[in-house]
Amino acid sequence: MDSAGSEAPPRRGRHARPRGGTSRLFRWHGTILSLVAYLFVAFLANKNVWVHGFAHTLQATGGNDTGEEVWFLAQTPWAIVHGINPFANTWLNAPVGIDLMDNTTMPLLGVLGAPITFLFGPIATVNVMIALGFSASAMAFFLMARRFTSWWPAAFVGGLLYGFSPFAVAEASSHVFLVFNVVPPLMILVIHRFTSSGYRSPWLYGAALGGCYLAQFYISAEAFASLVVISLIAVIVGGALVIGRLDIDVTKIAKMGVVAAVVAILGVGYGAWVALEGPQHIHGPAQPAVAIAGISSDPAGLVVPTDNQHFTFNEAARGDAYVAQRDANWHVLVDATLENGTYVGIPLLLVLIAGVIVLRRNRFAVFAAVMAAVTMLLSMGSYLHVDGHRTPVPLPFIVLAHLPLFDSGSAARYVGLFWLFAALLLVMTLDWVYQKFVPRIRAGWSAVVCLLVAALALVPLVPAWPYPSGTAVVPHWFTTNARALPVGTTAVIFPSSNPGDSSAMLWQAMSDMTFRMPGGYAVFASSPSGTASFYAAPSVLQNAMTSCVSGVPPQISPEETRTVLHGWKAGYVVVVPGTNGAACATELFDEALGAHHTEGGVSVWSTGEAG
Numbered sequence: 001m002d003s004a005g006s007e008a009p010p011r012r013g014r015h016a017r018p019r020g021g022t023s024r025l026f027r028w029h030g031t032i033l034s035l036v037a038y039l040f041v042a043f044l045a046n047k048n049v050w051v052h053g054f055a056h057t058l059q060a061t062g063g064n065d066t067g068e069e070v071w072f073l074a075q076t077p078w079a080i081v082h083g084i085n086p087f088a089n090t091w092l093n094a095p096v097g098i099d100l101m102d103n104t105t106m107p108l109l110g111v112l113g114a115p116i117t118f119l120f121g122p123i124a125t126v127n128v129m130i131a132l133g134f135s136a137s138a139m140a141f142f143l144m145a146r147r148f149t150s151w152w153p154a155a156f157v158g159g160l161l162y163g164f165s166p167f168a169v170a171e172a173s174s175h176v177f178l179v180f181n182v183v184p185p186l187m188i189l190v191i192h193r194f195t196s197s198g199y200r201s202p203w204l205y206g207a208a209l210g211g212c213y214l215a216q217f218y219i220s221a222e223a224f225a226s227l228v229v230i231s232l233i234a235v236i237v238g239g240a241l242v243i244g245r246l247d248i249d250v251t252k253i254a255k256m257g258v259v260a261a262v263v264a265i266l267g268v269g270y271g272a273w274v275a276l277e278g279p280q281h282i283h284g285p286a287q288p289a290v291a292i293a294g295i296s297s298d299p300a301g302l303v304v305p306t307d308n309q310h311f312t313f314n315e316a317a318r319g320d321a322y323v324a325q326r327d328a329n330w331h332v333l334v335d336a337t338l339e340n341g342t343y344v345g346i347p348l349l350l351v352l353i354a355g356v357i358v359l360r361r362n363r364f365a366v367f368a369a370v371m372a373a374v375t376m377l378l379s380m381g382s383y384l385h386v387d388g389h390r391t392p393v394p395l396p397f398i399v400l401a402h403l404p405l406f407d408s409g410s411a412a413r414y415v416g417l418f419w420l421f422a423a424l425l426l427v428m429t430l431d432w433v434y435q436k437f438v439p440r441i442r443a444g445w446s447a448v449v450c451l452l453v454a455a456l457a458l459v460p461l462v463p464a465w466p467y468p469s470g471t472a473v474v475p476h477w478f479t480t481n482a483r484a485l486p487v488g489t490t491a492v493i494f495p496s497s498n499p500g501d502s503s504a505m506l507w508q509a510m511s512d513m514t515f516r517m518p519g520g521y522a523v524f525a526s527s528p529s530g531t532a533s534f535y536a537a538p539s540v541l542q543n544a545m546t547s548c549v550s551g552v553p554p555q556i557s558p559e560e561t562r563t564v565l566h567g568w569k570a571g572y573v574v575v576v577p578g579t580n581g582a583a584c585a586t587e588l589f590d591e592a593l594g595a596h597h598t599e600g601g602v603s604v605w606s607t608g609e610a611g
Helices: 003-007 020-045 047-052 064-081 107-112 114-120 122-148 152-163 166-171 183-196 202-219 221-242 250-277 316-320 346-358 363-378 411-437 443-461 503-510 540-550 558-568 582-593
Strands: 057-059 324-326 332-335 383-386 389-394 469-471 489-494 570-575 597-599 602-606
Touching (some): 020 122, 047 057, 047 469, 057 064, 057 122, 064 122, 107 122, 107 202, 114 122, 122 152, 122 166, 122 503, 152 411, 152 443, 166 411, 183 202, 183 221, 183 411, 202 221, 202 250, 346 363, 363 411, 411 443, 489 503, 489 540, 489 558, 558 570, 558 582, 570 582
Parallel strands (some): 489 570
Antiparallel strands (some): 057 469, 324 332, 383 389, 570 602, 597 602
């Protein structure tokens, strides 16, 4: 929006930065200090991981999603190096396979983290990417916000709020791809640079904008879909605010938009085709609507903290229940604290409201306020629910919930974009306060006043860090013997990965992905309908292994076991002793394949199959 350039707080004036070399030094001084501060805060989030060993220590709050994230980050670079399709292959759910673009595969982050994966392993990559997600998102916002403030500490505070928002803090427990929120502020930066440069080089800026969409798609297809929705709304809101202005070059803006669309469409084309029509693609939404209806914001959650905050005021249980998985009667099945990023806190809420009032003549501030309201409204789901009670009042998200391609998204995740616009509004509010007080008091005292306002607003949001963590238990066989297997060997692992346990996926990732395996915890296309399921292809052997885990004697004969293994072309069977049901599984395979041998801390059978 070009209006920001003419109505944003002045960048130069009586108390602004001096020109020339000193100005450049001062500007980089603030940038470097901000980067160091963001990295330090990101270190605090996972302090235990860095202290105890980032290559073998993982957060303990993410449940099975953590092992899945490790697998996704390991799979992409390994598949590319070995000439295997990273978007769809048979390394899970063998021999049927999986469409990985129907999952939260985050291939771009896998590629970016490849050097870490190859040097230190995929566990290290997850930990580094969480830290980079926090700090890079904050830094991207800082660089963008510097274009809207003459006082760099205001941009720093905004970056702190955006990069380490309650949404990012919640999602970092299990979803790396939702912590890496670098793209949205970079898009605003690209658009602002284009409009403030006199609309020069629409081809270049269009390509850059299209590249942003492209990057977001390969970080998270769901976040990409949300970004497309918000972009369309932003065009409408922005257009309404600047309508009638004679200095807007609509032709060049349209040209930039067309170039961006072409770059984005060409870039996402193959990945999108794989997701929609590729091997083993799902039909319909990735999750049924009733399962994610409760993963939506409650207006009361704006002022009620959760377990994600350090200061809970004994209200965490109440706040946690506002975003939850619910049944058809709206009864809470399980709190979804890891998806709850709604908490704003009363102080920050008051500051933002005050900012809207004092900046009501600033079109960009009005734009940010309207977009913050829109994204928060979308995050509230299809029907309004207040203080945990559902009402019959329909909300705008109900339209998206019935649109193909958008019906798999969780409403609560739109809060991530709310924090983008809320942080922008906070930056402009702090800058207004600073500019307002500078002519009346010394600049130093003006800065103190602003920082006190920022502290008052942000202290209630201090996260409950560091995240709990523990050593990832990986049997020695997976980091030694398994790595010597011929690439593509099929190995049956007990316990197999499923929605209740993703350990085998973690072990497969730590084996350098040399073997493929039946089972897995991901979104699979069920047979024959192709509808989404979190369970891999069923078989009598999978049922028997599940029975072992449950403590129920398996109903399968040795001949049936051998038949299934032959159909899978399983070269090896591995049972990890000490796991739930391991004795039962060992007896099952001993009867079918003969006595096992022990190596690398696991029980192993070789079937003689080549694949």
